[in-house]
Amino acid sequence: MTRDVQITFDCADPAALSTFWAAALGYRLQPPPKGFDSWEAALESFGVPREQWNSRSAIVPVEGERPRIFFQRVPENKAAKNRLHIDVRAAPGLEGEERMSALEAEADRLQALGATRAYRVEPDPAQLEVGFITMRDPEGNEFCLD
Template identity: 70%
Template structure:
């Protein structure tokens, strides 16, 4: 039996991180509840204090897991134990693969990501990848 799941990020700025990952993954920021034109309108109507409006956000895509962002008081202090791999070059090998990964790395850097390192294909088990950091320092790989 399969289960529905979401991926949750602890972060300092849920709205900004949700916007980054929506662009990175081709998702959209979760729309406000029916009957509201914006999240600000909904949160105001629900009586949520304005200081809490950016305490969480989510991104969605049809048929894909929801990604949730929640504000936490502490910053990131160590390497992620779980990370996302963005599969941007499936089926590509060698120079063609690495060119596709570099193009995506450049696009994401323009959105605020940082580059950690690049691993070259070795002709064996390693096909090559680029490890990146999102705007809050969370590791992810372009694969």
């Protein structure tokens, strides 16, 4: 039996982080429930206190079968390196300098959205390494451009 997968981020600002990841991955913010023009209208109707309106957010694929990504506010800050991270496949099928150029272009795009660069690993066939760039999202979560 197969299972659906949802990826969840603990974060300080669900609205901002979901907006970043939607732009990074080509997703969209999850639409509000039927009968509501906005999440604000839905949350107000449900009686959710305004201070809780940014406690959660979610993004969904624009098309195709990819996982929903959920963002939930937590009180603690990020404290250490992620044990699990996302690889953004920005250069599938490309090799060498063509691959690294594609990754650099994506790194520039994501930096303009608020990501920061951590480091670049060069291709090294002797080490079975094809090359990648490690980045951090606006809250410091590591991810790789692969």
